[in-house]
Amino acid sequence: MQTFTFLLNPQKIHQVPDCSRHMQDSKLNQLEQRLKRPRSRKGAPGILDVALRAGVSGATVSRYFNNPNVVKPTTRRRIELAARELGYIRDRVAGALHGKMSGTIGLIVPTIDHAIFSELIEAFSSQLHLHDRTMLIASHNYDLEREVGIVRSLLERRIDAIALVGRDHSVAALEMLRVRRIPVVSLWNAEGVSGIPSIGTDNRQGAIDVTQHLINLGHHRIALLFPDTQFNDRARDRKAGVISTLAVAKIQVPEYWDRRCPYDTAQAKAVAMDMLQRNAPSAFICGNDIIAHGVIHAASRLGIRVPADVSVVGIGDFKGSSAIEPPLTTVRLPARRIGQVAADTLIDKVTLKNMAQLPDRIIPTQLIVRESTAAIANG
Amino acid sequence: MQTFTFLLNPQKIHQVPDCSRHMQDSKLNQLEQRLKRPRSRKGAPGILDVALRAGVSGATVSRYFNNPNVVKPTTRRRIELAARELGYIRDRVAGALHGKMSGTIGLIVPTIDHAIFSELIEAFSSQLHLHDRTMLIASHNYDLEREVGIVRSLLERRIDAIALVGRDHSVAALEMLRVRRIPVVSLWNAEGVSGIPSIGTDNRQGAIDVTQHLINLGHHRIALLFPDTQFNDRARDRKAGVISTLAVAKIQVPEYWDRRCPYDTAQAKAVAMDMLQRNAPSAFICGNDIIAHGVIHAASRLGIRVPADVSVVGIGDFKGSSAIEPPLTTVRLPARRIGQVAADTLIDKVTLKNMAQLPDRIIPTQLIVRESTAAIANG
DNA sequence: AACAAAAATGTAAACGTTTGCATTTTTATT
């Protein structure tokens, strides 16, 4: 609620921007310029305006902003006052030019518009803001070619560090980052890629947990509904976990129960309805909660009771999974935590210049048993 | 998939940029440094390295990147080659310093982790990328104080323009933007704030449409489930639309059917269960789809049929609203379109420097009648 | 072939900070 007073000197005089040898004029002009108007672009005051007003040199003002305690308290107050009166805002761009950090950190996600990533993004962004950093974010829609362009674009903006979601990345992008020694972390997966530390969760383990849960309940007629695993390492890991666990229990999934399904509730619902009407399994394992929601809706539409007639598990514990009817048994992925840890890690790396390779951080998943699963009646 | 070869020319000789008298050591160091590594920060080549390799001046290289068709095709190719060989990446920070646009545009949203905003964000971001711009995004969680800090922070990063979601903004923030003549648009609402053009949708009209739909079906025992309207102008507009439409139809909403409900399916479910068990209305109007989902789940849990026993409408047409059982009658808000138009508008304003006040853009809503509403049996 | 006009390129001064070094002021020590 503080009031800024923007002092604009009305009788601005601008002389010719004389750029030639004989410096006499030039020097004078410069001086004049500085006296007459709040110099610098767009009428915004610069560090020198503040300095002038506070009766110190620009260097001192700069120091005041970067390391206040090296300037004398008296001076400090004068600068503070001057800055406030002029409505001064630092220009980090100019600062960054000088080899300083830009204060921006990049985040590349497959897509922003996705329940689980938006949680991650929000957490990452908030954590950065807490430390006076800004986030540059971009999405590539699972297109590694685009990822290269995005990395380049972020590099052009001098990001100090970058977080990449997923394990599959374009070699060119990684190489650009390596050459420039930009700290990188890989998010979401347990194990990272060559030389890139990862902060993530064990997707495989999460999948194992829900599968085992179903097996424990006596299910063996189990259907799988997973997204395309080719360009999605999360889905790949999860499905692998499911398959291996089922194998241990000697459960085979016939081909017509192993269906591919995009990340979309409506489409999942359609696929599930089809399956439920023909040859219904006793349980569905879904690649993520969004798909699981579709299955539950499909059952609801067909009057098939969950969990009495069919059990459903998801992976993710998205918003809404606890509220759906019946509440969904799933495995919680610590999206917020990952975002937060990622931000902290990168800030650390940047400020401490600690180039030591960090160990991977695995943040555990958690099986959440709700009401969409039950033991089969005739075990 | 192309391979970059990073050719580092070891025996580069550069003349001493002699600045100052007694530079002996320093001079040596500098020279040494330049011999040892491809000059400039972090081992990344600069525009001058490219120029040297291509046998032209830095100016020409700069021109090549900013306006290729002013350099002769022959030269163009040489520069292109040199840049590729060195793995050169432009430094927009340095460019921006020169008064050029920074190429970044800000977006401030109440929260990123929100179905409808993340759609908006994704669209905005994609559109910017299409035009080689980058998005700086931040969220303030409905805290106007924080908004000031965020605006300042974005300004420090020299954003070229900014989009603000909502109509309520801190005066200080707006003033900072005004002084620096940063193009601003206000998103989401039909009418903007003083002097700020808006790109949005008529929330009021959307609310009127769903309400009228319900009235047409013969409902008059109607309950309202809205978020707190104090810091949320969208919710405020919507509720106002509902109330006025009901008033025209001479329908009163008793206080116990006018309930406040946060933006959360689980909590909406709880509130709705309570209402359905005591004194059930014949229809629910929900402030947004998320809340409507909660109501539908509540009914499902209690064995109350939708729409046979109770009708439910939402506002928003979020992902999942078409797949829920029963599919939700709601009004579609053109989030993606708003994001896209916003991006285009701001880019236009920045590049054309067209400071003429733009007219507000109202993108229409659309009533989507699905299966969660029905005429009441005993009209 | 000579010349003017147009196109391409080079030169060097900005852009708004930061920071090493030099200088001044303050504080502590005798």
Next chain:
DNA sequence: AATAAAAATGCAAACGTTTACATTTTTGTT
């Protein structure tokens, strides 16, 4: 009070581009 040491400040050269303006090269015309 004189001096050394420490703290505070000032000076001016970076940082890596862009862009007037000057200069050179190319093109077109006769």
